[in-house]
Amino acid sequence: MAHDEHTHEDKNNSVFKIAMNLAITCFISGAIIATTFAITEPAAAEQRVKAKNDAMRELVKDAESFNPIDGKDGWYGAMKGGKVVAYVVPASSKGYGGAIEMLAAVTPDGKAMDYKVLKHNETPGLGDKMVEPKFRKQFANKTANDMEVVKVPTDKNIQALTGATITSRAVTKGIKEAVEAVAAYSATQKK
Known part of the structure; x- marks a missing residue:
């Protein structure tokens, strides 16, 4: 009977070890993903802004600048000569x-x-x-x-x-x- 209890304890131990290894792996993977996102997201956001600015310049070639319009999300006024x-x-x-x-x-x-x-x-x-x-x-x-x-x-x-x-x-x-x-x-x- 003592032998059976020992086997049961080993099984519990190995399940616990597997669970711990899985938890550690998940934590490390999450940390890597979060770090990668933290590094790449500002660059991606900057790229999106650049793409939008390039698109606006393509659409209104003679504009001197593009000013955000108050109260209108994503709207820009293409300005030339102050108008x-x-x-x-x-x-x-x-x-x-x-x-x-x-x-x-x-x-x-x-x-x-x-x-x-x-x-x-x-x-x-x-x-x-x-x-x-x-x-x-x-x-x-x-x-x-x-x-x-x-x-x-x-x-x-x-x-x-x-x-x-x-x-x-x-x-x-x-x-x-x-x-x-x-x-x-x-x-x-x-x-």
Whole structure:
């Protein structure tokens, strides 16, 4: 009987050792992950800010600076000669492959200038053509009223990408909402 108790004690000991080793491994792994995150996250955050600044400069090439707009999260006024020449605002919509995140440049009088896609999961060779100038330039100088996706081209509306109507509608919806938001905001600034 003493022999059985000894075996039981050994089993308990080995389970305890395994549990302790597992706990120590988890703790060390967690510490490594936390340290790596602490080191890499500021660099990643800095990279995101740089990417956003580069995107804004690409959208409004003649701007001298970009000033955050009070009370509008993620909005910037593109400044030239002390005046706002455009607003750069976040735009998003749900496409075929999920969220499409963009930055939209809009004139103070509520017309689209251009947009830049920051993140998407659209189909390669179809939906991802939304980033190409041929599709993007259709938005230039359009008000929200003219942003309607059509399959047969017109000068007034947005022609859908071939095989990617869902993506076309999603981008158009996101940019249209951004243009409407800027137009509404600008109306309050004129008072």
